[in-house]
Amino acid sequence: MSDYKLHLLVCGGTGCKASQSELIYENLKKEIGNEGLSDFAQVVRTGCFGFCEKGPIVKIIPDNTFYTQVKPEDAKEIVAEHIVKGRKVERLLYTDPVAKKTAGSTREIGFYKKQVRIALRNCGIIDPENIGEYISRDGYEALGKVLTELSPADTIKIIKDSGLRGRGGAGFPTGLKWELAAKSPGNEKYVVCNADEGDPGAFMDRSILEGDPHTVIEAMAICGYCIGADKGLVYIRAEYPLAIERLKTAIKQAREYGLLGNNILGSKFSFDIELRYGAGAFVCGEETALIHSMEGGRGEPTLKPPFPAVSGYLGKPTNVNNVETFANIPVILTKGAEWFSSIGTEKSKGTKVFALAGKINNVGLIEVPMGITLREVIFEIGGGIKNGKKFKAVQTGGPSGGCLTEKHLNIPIEYETLVAAGSMMGSGGMIVMDEDDCMVDFAKFFLEFSVEESCGKCTPCRIGNKRLHELLDRICKGNGAPEDIDRLINLSYVIKDTALCGLGQASPNPVLSTLEHFRHEYDAHIIDKKCPAGVCKALMTYEIVPENCVGCTACARACPVGAITGERKQIHKIDPKLCIKCGACLERCKFNAVIVN
Amino acid sequence: MTKLKSLNDLRKIRDELKSKTSIREKGEHPENLVQVKVAMATCCIASGSREVMNFIVDELEKRNIDAVVTQTGCMGYCYAEPTIEVTIPGKEPVVFGYVNMKKADEIIERYIKNGELVDGIIPVNYETIDNK
Numbered sequence: 214m215s216d217y218k219l220h221l222l223v224c225g226g227t228g229c230k231a232s233q234s235e236l237i238y239e240n241l242k243k244e245i246g247n248e249g250l251s252d253f254a255q256v257v258r259t260g261c262f263g264f265c266e267k268g269p270i271v272k273i274i275p276d277n278t279f280y281t282q283v284k285p286e287d288a289k290e291i292v293a294e295h296i297v298k299g300r301k302v303e304r305l306l307y308t309d310p311v312a313k314k315t316a317g318s319t320r321e322i323g324f325y326k327k328q329v330r331i332a333l334r335n336c337g338i339i340d341p342e343n344i345g346e347y348i349s350r351d352g353y354e355a356l357g358k359v360l361t362e363l364s365p366a367d368t369i370k371i372i373k374d375s376g377l378r379g380r381g382g383a384g385f386p387t388g389l390k391w392e393l394a395a396k397s398p399g400n401e402k403y404v405v406c407n408a409d410e411g412d413p414g415a416f417m418d419r420s421i422l423e424g425d426p427h428t429v430i431e432a433m434a435i436c437g438y439c440i441g442a443d444k445g446l447v448y449i450r451a452e453y454p455l456a457i458e459r460l461k462t463a464i465k466q467a468r469e470y471g472l473l474g475n476n477i478l479g480s481k482f483s484f485d486i487e488l489r490y491g492a493g494a495f496v497c498g499e500e501t502a503l504i505h506s507m508e509g510g511r512g513e514p515t516l517k518p519p520f521p522a523v524s525g526y527l528g529k530p531t532n533v534n535n536v537e538t539f540a541n542i543p544v545i546l547t548k549g550a551e552w553f554s555s556i557g558t559e560k561s562k563g564t565k566v567f568a569l570a571g572k573i574n575n576v577g578l579i580e581v582p583m584g585i586t587l588r589e590v591i592f593e594i595g596g597g598i599k600n601g602k603k604f605k606a607v608q609t610g611g612p613s614g615g616c617l618t619e620k621h622l623n624i625p626i627e628y629e630t631l632v633a634a635g636s637m638m639g640s641g642g643m644i645v646m647d648e649d650d651c652m653v654d655f656a657k658f659f660l661e662f663s664v665e666e667s668c669g670k671c672t673p674c675r676i677g678n679k680r681l682h683e684l685l686d687r688i689c690k691g692n693g694a695p696e697d698i699d700r701l702i703n704l705s706y707v708i709k710d711t712a713l714c715g716l717g718q719a720s721p722n723p724v725l726s727t728l729e730h731f732r733h734e735y736d737a738h739i740i741d742k743k744c745p746a747g748v749c750k751a752l753m754t755y756e757i758v759p760e761n762c763v764g765c766t767a768c769a770r771a772c773p774v775g776a777i778t779g780e781r782k783q784i785h786k787i788d789p790k791l792c793i794k795c796g797a798c799l800e801r802c803k804f805n806a807v808i809v810n
Numbered sequence: 811m812t813k814l815k816s817l818n819d820l821r822k823i824r825d826e827l828k829s830k831t832s833i834r835e836k837g838e839h840p841e842n843l844v845q846v847k848v849a850m851a852t853c854c855i856a857s858g859s860r861e862v863m864n865f866i867v868d869e870l871e872k873r874n875i876d877a878v879v880t881q882t883g884c885m886g887y888c889y890a891e892p893t894i895e896v897t898i899p900g901k902e903p904v905v906f907g908y909v910n911m912k913k914a915d916e917i918i919e920r921y922i923k924n925g926e927l928v929d930g931i932i933p934v935n936y937e938t939i940d941n942k
Contacts, residue, residue, distance in 0.1 A: 299881035471813025
C-alpha cells in the first residue's frame with residue numbers, strides 16, 4: 214500500500230480530549246470515508262501540541278495548516294473544503310492577538326517561533342499508541358546502538374559530556390548520577406522514573422508520557438544497561454489515567470517487538486518495566502519519599518545519605534530520574550553529546566519544557582533553549598499578558614520557587630541565574646501574574662499548598678508552615694501587626710535551615726521572595742489596612758456614591774444578605790456590618806454608583 | 811509481531827516505516843525543499859488532478875527527491891487543468907498546465923531533477939497582494 218498523501222493530526226492530549234477532540238477524530242475519519250478518500254488522507258491522534266489555550270488543535274500535513282478551537286461539527290467543512298478542494302478554512306485559522314493577522318501555517322505563529330523541541334520532539338507529530346511511528350522517527354535506535362556498539366561506561370561518558378542536568382528541579386548532572394549508581398556494588402539494581410508531577414499548574418511530564426511514551430521506555434532501558442539494572446519502575450500519579458493507559462500500551466508493544474524483555478535485540482541485556490501508582494502526594498516527588506511509597510510504606514522522606522544510588526528501592530542501588538530528563542536521553546545518544554551541549558548556555562545545556570499558566574495569552578506547553586530570557590518566554594512565546602493588563606510577576610519552580618519581577622525579565626533562564634534571583638528552575642511550572650494579583654494572597658496560596666502537602670514527619674515543616682500560613686492569613690484579613698514582617702522572615706529562615714527534605718526547605722521561598730520584591734504590598738495590608746490589588750476581601754469596603762445612585766433598587770434586590778437599604782428613587786446605602794463583600798451589587802449597578810475601596 | 815533480534819532488524823523496519831511519518835517533519839521547513847502544489851478545485855479533480863498528485867508523491871518518493879506536495883485551491887487556469895506549481899529552492903515558482911501522468915513524469919525527470927525547462931509553462935500574468 215502506498216503512503217498517505219495527507220495527514221490530519223488531531224491532538225489527543227488530556228486538555229484537547231476534554232474539549233471533545235475524540236469526537237473530532239471520529240468525525241474527520243467518517244467524513245474522509247464518505248468522500249472516498251480513506252486511502253489518500255490519514256487521521257492521526259497525537260500527543261499535545263502545546264498550544265492548549267487554543268485547543269482542540271487539528272494540524273494538516275504537509276501544508277502545515279494549524280486549525281484552532283475546532284468543534285466536532287467543523288469536521289465536515291474541513292474535509293469538504295481543505296481535504297477535497299485544497300482550500301483552507303479561514304475561520305478556524307489562528308489569529309495573532311497582537312498583529313490581528315491569520316497564520317496559514319505553524320511557522321507564522323509566534324508561539325512556536327522561538328521554541329526548540331527536544332524532549333517534546335515527537336509530541337504532536339506521532340501517534341503515541343503506535344510503536345511503528347516512534348521507530349520510523351529513529352525510535353529505539355539509541356538503545357540498539359548502545360547495546361550493539363557501546364559499553365555502559367562509554368554511554369555514561371556521552372551523557373556526562375552532553376551536560377544534561379536533572380529536569381525535575383535541582384539540576385543534578387544526570388551522567389554523574391548514573392555513574393554513582395553504576396559504581397555502587399550489587400547485582401540487583403533499579404531504574405525509577407519519577408512521574409509524580411505535583412506543582413500546581415504544571416503538566417510537562419504528563420504531556421510527554423501522553424504524547425511520546427516510548428522515549429521514556431527507551432531511555433529507562435538505556436539507563437538500566439548503564440547502571441546494571443534489569444528492572445525499571447515508573448512511579449506515576451493515579452490521577453493521570455490517560456498517561457497510564459498510553460504507557461501501558463507502549464510497554465506492551467515494546468515487549469512484542471522484543472525491545473523490552475529478555476535479550477533485547479539479541480544482546481545479553483534484559484530489562485522490563487512495571488508501573489507503580491502514587492496517590493498524588495507532592496512530597497513523593499522527593500526521591501526518598503517516592504521510594505518509600507513504592508515499597509508500600511508512607512510517602513515520607515528520609516535523610517540523605519544514604520543516597521538512592523547506594524541504598525534505594527528495597528535497599529538496593531537505585532537511579533531516579535524525572536520524565537523530562539529521560540526524554541532527552543535517546544536524542545543525545547543518536548545525535549551526540551556535542552550537538553546537545555551546543556544548545557543552551559555554559560552551565561545549563563539543552564532545553565527546558567515549561568507549562569505557561571496564569572494571566573498569559575498563550576497558556577500552554579513550551580520547550581525553549583536554556584539561556585532564553587523571561588521576556589522572550591512571556592511576551593513573545595506567551596503572547597503577553599491577558600486583556601492588555603500590566604505584568605507584575607512570574608512564579609517559577611511552583612510552591613518551592615520564588616517570584617520574579619519586571620527587573621528580572623532580561624535574565625537568561627538557567628539553573629544558577631534563577632537561584633541567584635531568588636527563585637529556582639523547578640520542574641517547569643511558570644505562573645504569570647498581572648496587576649490584579651495580590652502578592653500577599655499569592656504567597657498565602659502557595660503556603661496553603663505546602664501545609665496541605667507536608668507529610669508531617671519533621672516539626673519545622675509540619676508546624677512552621679502552619680504558623681507561617683496563620684501569619685499571612687492574619688495580614689490578609691487586616692489584623693496584621695508591624696512585627697509580623699520580622700516574624701515571617703525569622704520563621705522562614707528557621708524552616709529553611711531545619712526542615713528534613715526539599716519540600717520543607719523550599720516552602721518558605723514564596724514568602725521570602727514576595728517580601729523582598731513586594732514589601733510595599735505587605736505594608737499596605739498591615740499599616741493602611743488596604744489591599745492595593747483589591748483581592749483580599751476583608752480589606753475591601755463597598756460603598757454607594759450618592760451622586761450616581763438613581764434609586765433603581767437593583768443592588769438591594771441583588772444583595773443576598775439584605776445589607777443594602779433604600780426606597781425606590783432614593784439614594785441607597787450599604788451597611789458595612791452586614792456586607793459580605795460578594796460584589797453582587799457592583800455587578801448589577803448600571804450607573805457606576807457602587808465602588809470598592 | 812516477531813521479536814526484533816538485532817539492531818539491523820530494527821533499522822530495517824525503521825527504513826520501511828520512515829516514509830509513513832517523514833511528511834510530518836518536512837512541512838516545517840518547506841523553503842529548503844522542492845515544493846509542488848497541485849490545484850485541487852472541482853474542475854481540476856474532474857480533469858484527474860488527484861491521480862496526478864498521487865503519481866507525483868509516489869514518484870518523488872521512488873526517485874529519492876525530498877519534496878513537499880500539497881494541494882491548493884483553484885489557480886484560475888481552468889482551461890489547462892490539471893495545473894501544478896513547482897518551486898525549486900531559490901527559484902521563482904513555475905506553473906505547468908495540462909499535467910497528465912506523462913507530463914508529470916517529464917517535469918520530475920527534467921525540471922525538478924535537472925532544472926531544464928519543459929513545455930507547458932503558463933507565464934505568470936497576475937500580481938498577488940504580496941508583491942504589490
